[in-house]
Every structure is written in C-alpha cells, then in structure tokens.
Amino acid sequence: MVIPMQILTTIGYTFAYAVTGLLIAPLLDGFRRVVKARIQRRLGPSILQTFYDIRKLIKLGALAVSDNSLVIGVPYMVFSLSILVTTLIPIPYLPGLNQYFGAISLVYTLMLITALTCLAGLMIPNPYSNAGSIRELLIVSSFELFTAFTIAELSTKLRTLNLYGLATSLLSPVRYLKPSTIILAISLYLLAYIEGGWTPFDIPEAETEVMGGPLLEYGGKLYALMYWSNLMKKYALVGLCITLTIMPPIVSAYSSRLPLVAVPALSYVTYIVFTIIMFSLFSAIEALNPRYRIDQIPRAFLALSVIPLTGLVLGWCGW
Amino acid sequence: MSYEIPHRWIVTFRYPLEPLPPPKELRGRPIIDPNLCIGCGACVRACPPNAITEEIDISKGIKVVKIFYGRCIFCGRCWEVCPEGAIRLSNEFELATPNKDDLIQYVVLPLHKCVNCGKPTEFTERQVVRVLTMIQELPIERREELRSKILLCRECKASFLSKPMELRGSEVYEKVKA
Amino acid sequence: MVNFWVRRSEGIEREELLRLIDQDIAGLVKEKRVATKNFVVYVVDRDKVVDVVKKLLEYEYTRLSVIAGNDERFFRRDFSLTYIIAFDKQDLYIGIRTYVPPHDLKVKSLAKEVRAAWWHERENRDLYGFEFEGLDDPRKLVLPEYWPENVHPWRKDYPYNKPVADWREGQVDYKPIKEDKIDADVVAFGPYHLVNDEPIHWRLYVKGEVIVDVEHRGFHNWRGIEKIAEGRLTYNQIPFIAERICGICGYTHACAYCQAVESIGRIDIPDRAKYIRTVMLEIERIESHLLWIGIACHILGFDTGFMHSWKIREHIMHLAEVLTGNRKTYGMNLVGGVRRDILGDRLRKAFDYLRFMRAEYRELYNMLISNTIIAKRTRDVGILPRDKAISYGVVGPVARAAGLRIDVRKDHPYAAYKELDFRVPVYSESDVLARTLVRLDEVFESFDIIEQALDRLPRGPILADVGEIPPNSEGVGYVEAPRGEDVHYVRTGLYNKVQRWRVRAPSYANVPSVKEMLIGYRIADAPIIYASVDPCLACTERCIVVKAVDNGRTYSWNQLVELSRKISRRMGL
Ligand code: SF4
C-alpha cells in the first residue's frame, strides 16, 4: 500500500508541531520569568527554570487527592488536548493537522480544556477550588462575546475559517493597512492575552485570593501536567496571533525569492523568533499590572467587545 | 562583592553561590578567646537568653565556659561585660549546620587548687592570677590579708577565719612559700 | 449605652481635665494614686468599674487601651484588673483599678458596648480566671482548646516553665459558634493561607462571593512571652526579649518597655540617646511600611511593586545594620539609654543612603499612585465606619484613615519627637485606599524625621546611670509603632524583676475590627482587607516558637504525601 506523500508530510509536520509545543512552552515561561525579573530588577532564575520545576514535580509522582476518576483523569485529558491545540497553529508552509481544523473547533477545544479543568475543580470538595472554577466559568462566559465577534470578523475578512487556510489566504497580498485589519490584529492579541490568563486576568488561579483555584488540590505529576498544559495554551494563543498577523507579510516577502525547500525552515525560524519576542512583551505587560477583581471583569469585557465589533462593522463597510 | 548603594539596574546577588560579606559593623558569632578568658562568669550572668553557661567539675578540677550559638541572639552583652576583652563578636553569620555540636564552643579552664588542702576550689587558676595582679596596688597589709583568702578553698578559709587575724596572714604566707 | 466622645476635651490642659474627672467620678473612687507624671490610677469598687470606664470614654479622643489583669495575692490577697484609658489630647493615661477577691472573680463585662474590651476580657478570663458577666463569647482567646478549664497560667502560683498535662490526650477541636446558626457557606481563610504570613483563622460565612459574617480564631502561636520575663529575666534582659516579640517592629517594643521602666525609676535618658532612639524608630517605621506596601502589592497580584518596595527596604535594612550591627532586632536599648553610638562616618553614610532611598521611594510612590487598577481595587473596600473605629479603639494608620487624629508621637511625645517637625497624614474615607495612602505618606515624613534627627544629634553620653528601680511601682510605656500605639504596662517587683508586664501591641487593637471591615465585601477582597490593618500576629500573640502539630488525626507532610501516593497507586498511575 502506498501512503500518499501528503499524509506523510502532514503527520511529520504535526509531530514537529507537537514537539515544538511541548518544548518551547516551558522555555517561553523561562523567558517570561527572566523578563519579569529584569523589570523587577532581580537576577531571576535561569531560563531553564521551568524545565527544572516540571522535572521536580514529575519526580514527586502522582499525588492524588481524591479517588474520583474524573478528577484524576482531567490532567491527562487536558494535557493531550493542549498538545492538540499546539499542533493547530498554522505556520505558513508547514501544513499539519491545522489543514483539517477550523477556527471554531480551535475555540471549542480551548473551551473544552477550561470546562474540564472547572469540572474537576468543582468535584473537589475545597471551597477555594470551587470558587476558582466558578470564576473561570464566569470569565469564559463573559468573554464569549468578544471571541465571537473576533471570529466573525476573521471569517468575513478572509472568507474562510480553516486554520491553515486563514494563514495562507493572508499570504496573497491583502490590504494590510486598513483600519479593520488593524483592529482585527488588536482583537486577536487581546484575545490571546485574556484567554491565556495573563495578569490582570489570571483571576481564576489568583494565588493570593483563591490559592491557585482549580489547580489547588493537584500535586506532583498531576500538577505538572496541568501546569505544562497551561503553558502550552498560553504559547498556542500567542503563536496563533503571530501566524495570523506578523508572519504573513514577512513570509510573503521572502517566499517568492527563495528556493522552495528553504521556505518552511525559514518560516519556522521566523515564527519561533517572533513568538519569543511577543511572549516577552506580554510578560512585560504582565509585570506592570495588578490583578482585577472578579466583579470588575464582566463589565470590562463587555466594554472590550466593542473593539472587534467596530472591526466587524468597518470590515462590512469595506474599509 | 559587598553591599553598597547599588547604582546598577540589577540589585540582587547570586548570594549562596558567591560570598556576600556583611558590613563590618555586623554583630556576628561571638567567639571566646580561650587564651584570654579567665572564667569569671560575667558573661554568663549578663547573657539574656542564657546562651553562655558555666559548669564546674570539682572532681576533674576544671571549669567549662560553654557558649551555644543555637540560643545566642547576637546582642553583644557578653562582649560588653567581659573584663578581659576575651569575647569578640566576629563577622560570621552563616551558622547553619546539620550538626548541633558545631554550634558550641567550649573553653576549659583548670581550677585553682587550695594551697592548704590541695582540693580544687570554685575559681580558676587564671582568676586567681588576675586577682593577685589586681591587688598589687593595695597597701601591703591589706594585700596580705586578701591574698590569704584568695588562695584557699572554702573550708580552709572558714577554718582559718576562725583564727585570730595576725596568725592567719603569716600562716598562709608560710604555706605559699613552701 | 456608651456615648462615645460626646464631651469636648481638646484644648483642656491635663490638670484641668484631671479635676474634671475627679468631679465626674467623685462618689465612685476609693483611692487615687499618681504613678508617674502621666499615669494616674483610680481604685474603684468592682461593681462601679464599668460605669467609671464608660463615663471616661465620653471624653473626646479617649480609647480603652489595655485591660491588664494582675495576680496581687502576694501583696494583698486579691486579683486586680486595671482598665487603662488613653487620653490622647492631654498626654495622659488613666488606670481604673478594681480589686477582686480570689474566691469570687466576677466582674461586669464591657465588651458589648465597648468593643475594645472584647479581646481583653477573653484574655483575662483565660489567663487569670476572671468571670465577665454578660460576655457573650464563650470561646477561649489565647489558650488552646485542649487547655484544662481551671488552670490559669498567669497566676503567680503557676511556674513559668511548667508544662500542661499531656495535651495530646483528650484533644478538643475548635467549635465555631456561629456555624449552626447561619445559613451560608463556609470559607476558611487561614490558619494557613498564602497571604497569611502568620497563622490566623478567619471563618468567612459567604453567600455567593459576598461575606455575610465572620468569625475569628487566632493565637495559634501564643506562647506567653510575658510570663518568661516575669519568671526569670532581670530588667536589663527584658529589652532583648521584648525586641523579639515581633520581627518587624521589635524595636518599638524594646523602646516601650524601656520607657515604662524609665518612667517608674524617674530616669531622664540623655538627649543623644533620645535622638538615636528616634532615628532607629523611624528607620523601623520605613522598613515596616515598605514591607507592608510590598505585601499589599503582592496580594493585588502586582509583584513588580512588591519587588521594588522590598528593594528599597533592603537598603534601609542595610542602613540599620550599619548603625546597629543587625538588620533587625537592633539590640540597641537598655533601660536608661542606648548601647551603640552613631559616629562620624556612619553618619555620613546614613545621609547618603537616605538621599538615595528617598529618590527611589518617590519613584515607587509615583508608580503606585498612578496605577489605576490598585485604586480600583482598594477604593470603597473594607470601610470601617467612624463610630465602629472609636468603639474598637483602633490605632495607628487604621485610625488615621478613619479620620481620627491620633498619633502617639504627637499626642504623648516620647524620645525626641517633641523637638522635631513632622506632619501626621489623616484621611477620612476609612477604606483600604485611605489606609494605604496614610502609610505611603508616612514614609516621607519618616525620611524627614530621620534627617532632622541626624542633623541635630546632640553631643553627650548615650546611657544614663540607672540606680535602683523602686519595687512595687507601676508605669506605662508607649510608642507609635508602624501599626499604631504600642503600650507596655510594667509593674516592678522584687529582686530586679518585673512583677507584671503587659504588652498591648497595636495589632491587638486593630485586628478585632477586621470583622466589621469584611462583612459585605467579597472573598476576593478578604485578603487585602485583612492585610490593610497590617496585622502583626507575632506582636499580638507575643510568641517566639511554633510547635508542629502531628498526632493521630493531624497528618504530617510526609504522611499526606504517602496517603496520596497510595491513592495514586490504587488508581494505577
Ligand atoms: S551575644 Fe548576647 S546572646 Fe550571644 S552569647 Fe553574648 S550575651 Fe549571650
């Protein structure tokens, strides 16, 4: 039996995506720590600190607090779903699983992760865990509007919702510097920042208020999985923004002038570099902000969803 | 590296990996100089948390001044009251240890033996020497009288004291000479 | 009912006021003793004491500061209770004392009307066995639940080093009093919670995220430092243990204690010592406020503010190390003065540091003031109404944020504060933001004070000659600690020892009022509201040692890990 070449490359690229996601997420967190430390005028830990942390946690073994199989299964599910999410980032010229997934299913996967985390958090009889889960749900539900507007804007703009299609359709010279495009880019970054749970929006896990919220009762390997998944989610959201905003103009600038073999590699490198830069930028923003209070959030989100809405309207008007 | 007004952006140090000397004013670990200590016990009485203790072992004929840093609060009272300047507060502050015995300094001093009966007294040889030098300035009769008291143990002193005054001084003096 | 603060007292001189008081309580007083220049004790019958205290609290700017019990059976076969009331505008402390015979220790309770008495009465019940009629809180305050009912450790026939019968047997659990009566969910905030640097248990009764009622149980660390001092230390050893009451504001305790003993011995400490004490007290205030600012930022999730504030704090700690020989627990005080002088090059170094730190602090101040999220999260949160503030007798920044113009440095001048020029920031909003601003502003004032004091440092000796301290006399020492008024009541005994030493740390007055601040706000606010009083439990509970709990029911860390490993193994992970 001959396996078509395309399937082989898809599998290969998907594998590469997954490995990248697994390895770069802790590394990016290392960058985050160093950037924050520098802003706080500390030496800070080594860039590999997050790897050490994860190793230590895994060494501890699985520390389960309950014999409820859902509570124990959730870290594994969340972890695999997070790996899935990282394979969906559409880096141009690297078509992987993302060819078969749409933006909507990506959003649903992300929501599934949240829902599973919250479910486990609610099953654990710990008031802080419960409070954190409820907060998480509140945030997700009040953020729904923003997400919906952004995706609507994306689809009207690019006439497709296939993830890889989104990235490639941007490669053909579109009019980048239109007001609606810029607003779209801003909404995407906001989405990545808020959905990724960066301070001031890290309310569900807020250490000093609900002590890690839904993650509170996990320990050892289980916590490592949750922690790692969280990092991958953060990374995936940032990566998504990069591929949809910065990458297209740059890649389309050099892709026509280079031999076809070099393009995917270069595209990959560009992507990694910009992800690191953007992650550090996010970290800097995070370092300069205190946390919001949960009741201030819904109103703030409602106000924020005006941004993608404006973009949507402008897009319709053809600006 | 030491701590000064840091005119640099990063203010923290790789401390345990590189040394960080404290300012010279720091009151660190008190150290008794065993060559100077006379075992007077002034520090024992002044030490607020009883970090310094003294023990007299008559059978072995020694006095042990023991300082336990686990209790020490680094106040420096001992250093203030020591008549010999034997205690110095060093600059050491890294005292963590898995072994409690590392935190103890012993100073062992031989006890003075009574010139009359030869039994150890409650004070150390150095204390006696110190007092003998201190009384050098006194008028001779007074000196003699004190000297007779200093060199004897309690029982001998008591038996001597019951005797008339003139006898006491000369008798002890004879013994010392012998 | 008590009519708090209905009679004007501002502008009245101390003698005039004492005359007025004499008239007010003329028929009720059995005896009047002038203990020190600003501490007057009235002896009253025990059924009148509540009325007398209430009458005095009608004057403006009065607070019930301490209720100090004492076992005086050795002198006169009685127990005594002294209600010490501070008159803040007359630099006066008045003690209302009543003697209670040991066979019948009943006294009327004040706690319902004067909330400040709430903890004091419970403490005296635990430690001496007084019975307060009408005190509706049956729980212990300082003693643990397993402590036997009729053993009262503060009585003089209880030796300071005697252990209780094995506490592992018959251990009793803490029983919350309101749990059955309230229809609400329970959120246990503490004893171990990320924002609690020290253990305290707030039982929050919540509906949704809103707090409807609160219950407090603290003193997990209570160890009874006062008893050690009464049992085995001499006058000049106590400053060192007093300093270890608290890791943050220890020096204020050492000062308050020394001042109390100095007032008893009528010792005038040298001017230079006064100035040096002032400098160190203010250094400690800056250090403490910066610590608080950092923690508050951390609680709000603003770690950059936390790090920057602690960075400046590190400089001030270093300055303290240079001046005294230690970063904390300066060990500077003895009765009669200080031990270490501030000499030439250290003085210069201090000026350099201060200039540098002031600039850095201004940066931090601007950063915090201009941050909108901080303002949003603290404005109108944790409001303590003025009348409640008066009833709880809150002190320090909590009081000044509630619009009460009290500051021991101005009202009862000690050390060199009379000769220095500084302002006392007062806000009236009484929310977390106001408390934050009071502290932020105070740091600038402290910089001013230190610079002035170092500038004017008089020449001369630093330690006065201390003669015999008269036995069997009493006095109060008071210091404006970073958290508020810190009062030490000292009664001297024989053999160079104190007979009674009562430490009332500022947090002891402030923490009970947290209950009022929490109700009506959200769980998310609870940490910052609780932190806004700058709780210092080490002071409040006067402790130095924490004991690990590990018996059959309470799992140790390793047991817990083992237990969850077992589950994991069973689940095949
Ligand atoms: S420094 Fe203070 S505590 Fe330590 S041994 Fe000397 S007197 Fe005792």
Ligand code: SF4
């Ligand atoms: S005070 Fe000095 S001489 Fe006396 S016992 Fe102590 S260390 Fe030795």
